[in-house]
Amino acid sequence: MKGRRMLRGARIVALVVLAAAVLSFVVMSLWNWLMPGLFALNRISFWQALGLLIFTKILFGGFRGPRGAHIHWRGRMMDRWAQMTPEEREKFREGMSGRCGVFGARTAEPKV
Numbered sequence: 001m002k003g004r005r006m007l008r009g010a011r012i013v014a015l016v017v018l019a020a021a022v023l024s025f026v027v028m029s030l031w032n033w034l035m036p037g038l039f040a041l042n043r044i045s046f047w048q049a050l051g052l053l054i055f056t057k058i059l060f061g062g063f064r065g066p067r068g069a070h071i072h073w074r075g076r077m078m079d080r081w082a083q084m085t086p087e088e089r090e091k092f093r094e095g096m097s098g099r100c101g102v103f104g105a106r107t108a109e110p111k112v
Contacts, residue, residue: 024050 028049035041044052084092 020053024053027053034054 024046028044028046031049032043032071036043081089
């Protein structure tokens with residue numbers, strides 16, 4: 001079990017390194033093709049392209065996922081719950097009780 005996790009982690013690290021290398025090569029190629037001719041800038045090396053890629057990621061994208069993306073499902077579920085009839089809610093509770101333990105133990109309905 002632990003060996004599989006290590007292998008999976010190694011694959012992820014290898015994929016990240018490969019993606020960084022490919023993206024850096026693309027940035028370097030585009031820079032060296034366009035910038036010297038258009039703006040009379042110097043050519044850059046692979047490592048400078050990697051640094052430029054990381055720099056732009058920090059400036060414009062950050063290293064986190066989309067803000068609040070993991071909360072959107074809750075709003076959608078609350079909307080669906082509000083549109084259900086009491087019979088549909090009870091059927092949903094019965095269906096979820098085997099999967100989620102004590103589902104719907106609260107008696108109060110959510111405020112709409």
